[in-house]
Amino acid sequence: MSVSPAAEKALREAMARLKTGRPLHTDGAFTKENLYKEARVSRATMNRAGEIMAEWDAHVAEYGRRTKGEARRDTEAEGLAEKLKDKTAECVKLRKRLEAAATVIAALHHDNQALREHLDSRTGKLADLATRREESRGGPAVIGPR
Template structure:
């Protein structure tokens, strides 16, 4: 049976190994997000055990203090996404302008159709009989 000190060292070693797996992007027991809950899942220990581990908290703080804010690949994707969103906004504005032109054209066509009907309708004041009988 393990002693309390041996259990503590074993748990800390598992916690640090779990943190290393998450930092290297190779999670085994979690979804891979860098959270303390996932560190506990990776180490297969409880959150209470994680919270008691001073070495893990020190390693966590060192990583956060020295962390590069964003992965370069993620930064490139975010820049591309920003560019695509800007392009999307421009295309949406262009679409709105074209829709207004289309609505105007619909109104003009409708007016022309009504005018055409009016002009092609027989005038009741004009006799359509030939002036001379046949």
């Protein structure tokens, strides 16, 4: 069975729009229902277009039901998911390093406090660093480059 040249043209144009992800009359899903609706022909007319249906089936067998736009979107989403996975792993690694550094800083602070208390108990008074610097330089304490 065959269809009129106008119906064949409409079906081919509709198939091209669906393949490229640029539908005019449907949601763009790559289905036969959308094909005949996109072409604005009846389902029976579409079914009589044997050559076009064979092309449709061959395309679906080779590429699946995703349009080029959907395939591009899915590929991009997969790439972004991989980047997110990498960044998440990097954040976990950096968080562990940060926690380790915080633990070391806390231990050093504790040791520093213990040493100050020990020194204070031996001398009776613990001088702060600014006073020590001032005394060793013979002038006022300067913080930072001169």
